[in-house]
Amino acid sequence: MSALSLGVGYAAATLVVMFSGMPIAFALGMVATAFMYFFMPASALDTITQNVYEEMASITLLSIPLFIMKGAAIGKSPAGRDLYSAIHAWLNKVPGGLGIANVFACALFAAMAGSSPATCSAIGSAGIPEMRKRGYSPGFAAGIIAAGGTLGILLPPSITMILYAVAAEQSLGRLFLAGIGPGLMLVLLFAGYAVYRARKEYRLAHELYQRGGEKSAYLDAHKYTLAEKVEMLPRVLPFLVLLTGVMIALYGGYATPSETAGLGALLAIVLMAVVYGIWRPKELGPILSSTIKESTMLLMIIGMSLLYSYVMSYLHISQSAAQWVVGLHLSKWVLLSVILLMVIVFGFFLPPVSIILMTAPIILPPLREAGFDLIWFGVVMTIVMEMGLIHPPVGLNIFVIKNIAPDIPLSDVIWGVMPFVVLMFVAVILLCVFPQISTALPDMIMGVR
Numbered sequence: 001m002s003a004l005s006l007g008v009g010y011a012a013a014t015l016v017v018m019f020s021g022m023p024i025a026f027a028l029g030m031v032a033t034a035f036m037y038f039f040m041p042a043s044a045l046d047t048i049t050q051n052v053y054e055e056m057a058s059i060t061l062l063s064i065p066l067f068i069m070k071g072a073a074i075g076k077s078p079a080g081r082d083l084y085s086a087i088h089a090w091l092n093k094v095p096g097g098l099g100i101a102n103v104f105a106c107a108l109f110a111a112m113a114g115s116s117p118a119t120c121s122a123i124g125s126a127g128i129p130e131m132r133k134r135g136y137s138p139g140f141a142a143g144i145i146a147a148g149g150t151l152g153i154l155l156p157p158s159i160t161m162i163l164y165a166v167a168a169e170q171s172l173g174r175l176f177l178a179g180i181g182p183g184l185m186l187v188l189l190f191a192g193y194a195v196y197r198a199r200k201e202y203r204l205a206h207e208l209y210q211r212g213g214e215k216s217a218y219l220d221a222h223k224y225t226l227a228e229k230v231e232m233l234p235r236v237l238p239f240l241v242l243l244t245g246v247m248i249a250l251y252g253g254y255a256t257p258s259e260t261a262g263l264g265a266l267l268a269i270v271l272m273a274v275v276y277g278i279w280r281p282k283e284l285g286p287i288l289s290s291t292i293k294e295s296t297m298l299l300m301i302i303g304m305s306l307l308y309s310y311v312m313s314y315l316h317i318s319q320s321a322a323q324w325v326v327g328l329h330l331s332k333w334v335l336l337s338v339i340l341l342m343v344i345v346f347g348f349f350l351p352p353v354s355i356i357l358m359t360a361p362i363i364l365p366p367l368r369e370a371g372f373d374l375i376w377f378g379v380v381m382t383i384v385m386e387m388g389l390i391h392p393p394v395g396l397n398i399f400v401i402k403n404i405a406p407d408i409p410l411s412d413v414i415w416g417v418m419p420f421v422v423l424m425f426v427a428v429i430l431l432c433v434f435p436q437i438s439t440a441l442p443d444m445i446m447g448v449r
Helices: 003-019 024-039 042-056 063-075 079-090 097-113 116-133 138-153 159-168 172-210 226-251 257-276 281-314 317-327 332-346 352-369 374-390 396-404 410-433 436-446
Strands: none
Touching: 003 024, 003 281, 003 317, 024 042, 024 281, 024 352, 042 281, 063 097, 063 116, 063 159, 063 257, 063 281, 079 097, 079 116, 079 226, 079 257, 097 116, 097 138, 097 172, 097 226, 116 138, 116 396, 138 159, 138 172, 138 374, 138 396, 138 410, 159 172, 159 352, 159 374, 172 257, 172 374, 172 410, 172 436, 226 257, 257 281, 281 317, 281 352, 317 352, 332 352, 332 374, 332 410, 352 374, 374 396, 374 410, 374 436, 396 410, 410 436
């Protein structure tokens, strides 16, 4: 059977099994095992466990459970609420300051948790009720949190970037640095839109009140005194200590990414014990339980995705697909557009982890042949996958928002996130025109390659 026929059958079987409702890890493992049975030597089945183990026996992948533990330690404490409250108090007088506070809180929390759903849950549980109480429309409030949560897979430490570094065989430290500039750019774009939308809603509320309508909470905002603001500053201290410690260890050359993950997890648990008194076994139980559950789920997906990619490579599906793409002789930017469009479509029903590990063998060789910097592309691809977290039909962050604010209609949440999807698209265009936004910092710190 030709590689083309095998590839079409492989893709079709994958779609059928996935849409049957089977969990992604088992769906990928089942398809890979079935094709090994029918199209590979019988002895190949005896090496399934060995292949999965060898693919996962990477020191870089070791950092994933540790980063998850750090995020769980922060997410299972009042830390997210306290961070948000402190930032809100200091930005209260800024037009749209409440929206900006939520964006900044999401960015800081994401930089330490490394998880989009955890960021949405931790900041959204405090931020959405507060915004709605102050007059923000439900869709706008939900959109800010859902979009802010996506920064968890762009700002370091990012589990998605760890997997991309493994799949693309690129420097994880350089990739982390490359995500900082675009991450800050997205924060500014989101904050700018928050100001614009808040001012618009405030103006409409004011006009309605002038015409004799009901007075909106927009027009009656609480003013914080200087004493109240200063009192809230210590709430940010645990985050600053944790963020500073991890960044100095990683970028100062004192620790590898895996060692930094361990340091971050230990620091997070110590800070939760010192600041919030969370140290008893009964209180640590939810943190450890959440870490084990999420790590097991994620590593199962990674292991089965790597087995899936191994079978693709053995049957020459990925090599043939890459050669076919190269043989089309597409221009450099058309090739990039086609690949990113494919990533967007996959984002409709697959998480970023599976997208990276399933597509890397096919898309990276043509991109390398076309002369693209794979570090830069990793950042662009991450932003495109961020869109998948907030656009329908799957949009994981949308359902996290529905969980913490069930009274907001799903249609309002979807329309609330759409402007942020457009802003992400703008960010991708800016990165294509000005790649230095991503590449300047790693080149400056780690040298030009």
